[in-house]
Amino acid sequence: MDVCSKGHPWTPENTIVRSDGSRRCRLCNRDYERAYRKEHQSDAPYRDKEYKANRTRVVRDSPPYCALCGLFVDKALSGKTRYGPSVDHIIPLSHGGTHALSNLVLVHAVCNSRKQNKQSSKSSRRSTRMW
Secondary structure, three states: OOEOOOOOEOOHHHEEEOOOOOEEEHHHHHHHHHHHHHHOOOOOHHHOHHHHHHHHHHHHHOOOEOOOOOOEOOOOOOOOOOOOEEEEEOOOHHHOOOOOHHHEEEEEHHHHHHHOOOOOOHHHOOOOOOO
16 A cells, blocks of 8 residues: 555545645645644734733723724724724834834724825824814
């Protein structure tokens, strides 16, 4: 019987055929991917505990108005919905910004997505209304 380097049988359910025609054992591939992810796990900024705490404070403590468009932000919605709450960096991380509270503002998810990593001046931001 044909087996992979670790002794797993080459069955149709257990075989991944690559575009170059070579085969890879599905079980060995799973082990390889786990080891690779464990070895190459990065401390990504969004996993930073301080950022998570600051993000929570911004959503909780900010007035419920989008800093970009000025409209009401319903904090009860999920951040995955179009007009749900999202946190935007005034100076994007790619431009040297930080996760400090002074650099984070409450916005709609769709407004944050539209802005992307562009820097906007203070004058182009709408003021958040306090009623």
